[in-house]
Amino acid sequence: MTQPTGFAALYRKMQLIRRVEEECARAYAQGKIGGFLHLYIGQEAIAVGADAALAPTDYAFTTYRDHGVALARGMSARALVAELFGKATGACQGLGGSMHVFDAERRMLGGYGIVGAHLPLATGTAFASKYRGDGGVTICFFGEGSVPMGEFHEALTLASLWKLPIVFVCENNGYAMGTPIERVLPVHEVTSHAVSYGIPCDRFEVECVREVQTRIGAAIERARAESVPTLVECLTYRFRGHSMSDPGKYRTNEEVEAHKRKDPLVRARAELVAELSEAAVAALDAEVEAEVADAVAFADASPEPTADILEPTTYKGPFAR
Amino acid sequence: MPQINMVQAINDALRLAMQRDPRVLVMGEDVGKVGGVFRVTAGLHEEFGEARVIDTPLSEGGIIGTAIGMALYGLVPVPEIQFSDFIFPAYDQIVSELAKMRWRSGGEYSAKMVIRTPVGGGIRGGLYHSQSPEAQFIHVAGLKVVCPSNPYDAKGLLLASIADPDPVLFFEPKRVYRAAKGEVPEGPYTVELGKAAIAREGAHVTVVAWGAMLYEALEAAHQASARGVEAEVIDLRTLWPLDIDTVVASVKKTGRVVVVHEAPRTCGLGGEIVSLITERAFTHLEAPPARVTGFDTPFPYTTELDYLPLAHRILPAIVDAARY
Ligand SMILES: Cc1ncc(C[n+]2csc(CCOP(=O)(O)OP(=O)(O)O)c2C)c(N)n1
Ligand SMILES: [Mg+2]
Numbered sequence A: 001m002t003q004p005t006g007f008a009a010l011y012r013k014m015q016l017i018r019r020v021e022e023e024c025a026r027a028y029a030q031g032k033i034g035g036f037l038h039l040y041i042g043q044e045a046i047a048v049g050a051d052a053a054l055a056p057t058d059y060a061f062t063t064y065r066d067h068g069v070a071l072a073r074g075m076s077a078r079a080l081v082a083e084l085f086g087k088a089t090g091a092c093q094g095l096g097g098s099m100h101v102f103d104a105e106r107r108m109l110g111g112y113g114i115v116g117a118h119l120p121l122a123t124g125t126a127f128a129s130k131y132r133g134d135g136g137v138t139i140c141f142f143g144e145g146s147v148p149m150g151e152f153h154e155a156l157t158l159a160s161l162w163k164l165p166i167v168f169v170c171e172n173n174g175y176a177m178g179t180p181i182e183r184v185l186p187v188h189e190v191t192s193h194a195v196s197y198g199i200p201c202d203r204f205e206v207e208c209v210r211e212v213q214t215r216i217g218a219a220i221e222r223a224r225a226e227s228v229p230t231l232v233e234c235l236t237y238r239f240r241g242h243s244m245s246d247p248g249k250y251r252t253n254e255e256v257e258a259h260k261r262k263d264p265l266v267r268a269r270a271e272l273v274a275e276l277s278e279a280a281v282a283a284l285d286a287e288v289e290a291e292v293a294d295a296v297a298f299a300d301a302s303p304e305p306t307a308d309i310l311e312p313t314t315y316k317g318p319f320a321r
Numbered sequence B: 001m002p003q004i005n006m007v008q009a010i011n012d013a014l015r016l017a018m019q020r021d022p023r024v025l026v027m028g029e030d031v032g033k034v035g036g037v038f039r040v041t042a043g044l045h046e047e048f049g050e051a052r053v054i055d056t057p058l059s060e061g062g063i064i065g066t067a068i069g070m071a072l073y074g075l076v077p078v079p080e081i082q083f084s085d086f087i088f089p090a091y092d093q094i095v096s097e098l099a100k101m102r103w104r105s106g107g108e109y110s111a112k113m114v115i116r117t118p119v120g121g122g123i124r125g126g127l128y129h130s131q132s133p134e135a136q137f138i139h140v141a142g143l144k145v146v147c148p149s150n151p152y153d154a155k156g157l158l159l160a161s162i163a164d165p166d167p168v169l170f171f172e173p174k175r176v177y178r179a180a181k182g183e184v185p186e187g188p189y190t191v192e193l194g195k196a197a198i199a200r201e202g203a204h205v206t207v208v209a210w211g212a213m214l215y216e217a218l219e220a221a222h223q224a225s226a227r228g229v230e231a232e233v234i235d236l237r238t239l240w241p242l243d244i245d246t247v248v249a250s251v252k253k254t255g256r257v258v259v260v261h262e263a264p265r266t267c268g269l270g271g272e273i274v275s276l277i278t279e280r281a282f283t284h285l286e287a288p289p290a291r292v293t294g295f296d297t298p299f300p301y302t303t304e305l306d307y308l309p310l311a312h313r314i315l316p317a318i319v320d321a322a323r324y
Helices: A006-029 A044-052 A067-072 A077-084 A118-132 A150-161 A192-197 A209-226 A253-260 A264-275 A278-301 B006-020 B044-048 B060-072 B088-098 B134-138 B151-163 B213-226 B244-254 B269-284 B311-323
Strands: A059-063 A108-112 A138-143 A166-172 A201-205 A230-235 B003-005 B024-028 B053-055 B076-080 B114-119 B144-146 B168-173 B181-183 B197-200 B205-209 B231-235 B238-240 B257-264 B290-294
Touching (some): A006 A067, A006 A077, A006 A209, A006 A264, A044 A166, A059 A118, A067 A108, A108 A118, A118 A166, A192 A230, B003 B006, B044 B053, B060 B076, B060 B088, B114 B151, B134 B144, B134 B168, B134 B238, B197 B213, B205 B213, B213 B231, B213 B311, B244 B269, B257 B311, B269 B290
Parallel strands (some): A059 A138, B024 B053, B114 B168, B144 B168, B205 B231, B205 B257
């Protein structure tokens, strides 16, 4: 199996994220995944487009809606699904679960369940890149729900003041849980905040993964070349509820269906078929199916961690009491 | 009397408090139109309107900070923090401002409010949806801390908290939100703050528990009984001010005590309870006081049932105390 490059690779990643999450939704219904499961379905083009513009050594942070960024950065479907199943072979040995995956090798610095908490952390890795002069960039994804949190403003202030190589990507899907943005943000354009922090911004509707790559890519290049932070606002939509336990009664069917008709994944597939052929894309799809099935089987077969993992992972080395 | 669950009982208390007193208002993330993620505030938005049931942005510091200001001006805010794990962005406001208001104004002002928040594990929420931070608030003088275990107490304690002149943190054990059912009278009544309840009488070992772990303690006591050990189980109900008299009276009878809590062991409320007991009943003790608690680790996803101090961990502690 040769790894596709270019646009085919982007499509394949989007499809992988979509299919992994659809299988996870099924596994959740079967009780194999517990607690909370926040799906990224509908938003895949953002993580995949951004990833395509990042270097492997760049740092990424995101929220609890983290499966897409993790897979886009190259975490294996096996490690992700096993983590969601709470298995010892998972990305975090089953300690974290869906909302909290890490991948040090790929500099995926975690999914964060406390809204707003990770924005200053991302500012810190950007600081470290500049301090070390390694040319690294940090990308930090968050929902528009973070904007009223103090950390959003603290992070933007510091990133601007210190001219840090960071791209803040607001994935504005219009809702924070059941609350539409109009009811909780006095100004609906998140990028309006860029003015007060004196940083460049960009705001666009997410329809095409290649456009995401270009536009977030421009911000990444500015960060790398000039050490200037950018606030990017991606207007997007989550097709599923906030999490699996959300019946989503606050949105009309028509609204959801209208957004599904603009699914960036469907568009990417159609464009790829036009560039290659239906058969070639179907072959990619088949590969993805095999990868997803393998990940689920791997997670199913893996053992759960035992309680003796808890204390050794809290501190490094022996901890006397 | 109707059988209802804790969610319904708390909802009922909020409705009654709002009907009786126009100063009472509810605020928080998704508490209004959606009715709360656990549906605790369902129907209040329809009944009282958005001026009194306020959907806030994500902004815990802002929610609690503005609630303090409202309280200074005589309103009685009942803010909800969606999970007690999300209270920390507001910790500064609670610790630095809320808790100190009465003291620093020489008693001229207080910030009377009730912060409601679901607490504890049991829903596989992992590190950010499971913690039990009660001790971190008790350690700050100026706050009262409540944690009911059943619908009757939940309603009566919430109404008492709303009537109380001081700020109250009202922790709602989410593991038993719907599982704990019971008869609850219609109409208002209060359960006095600072009073524990004897949930089960017994002569051999005292077990102190609260919230969701009360049921584990009762189960362990039931199993111990089969081995000839009769445990007295105390439901603390109000964690601060602590009803140490009830606890000490029981320990003087049994000479043995086991304290159970979900929070990590070190500097947990259990340590304080044990200290108070040794100060007041030292010569009555027949066995070292024991704690059955969460571990000194973050709260895990998969191994949640190992982490929680469930009956199978409480039982040996009871039996060991009895046989010491
Ligand atoms: C500090 C904090 N408060 C509340 C929550 C509960 N919560 C989790 S996600 C969420 C909504 C976030 O919406 P948004 O930032 O738009 O992200 P989206 O879920 O849409 O991706 C809320 C209120 C939390 N996790 N952290
Ligand atoms: Mg959102």
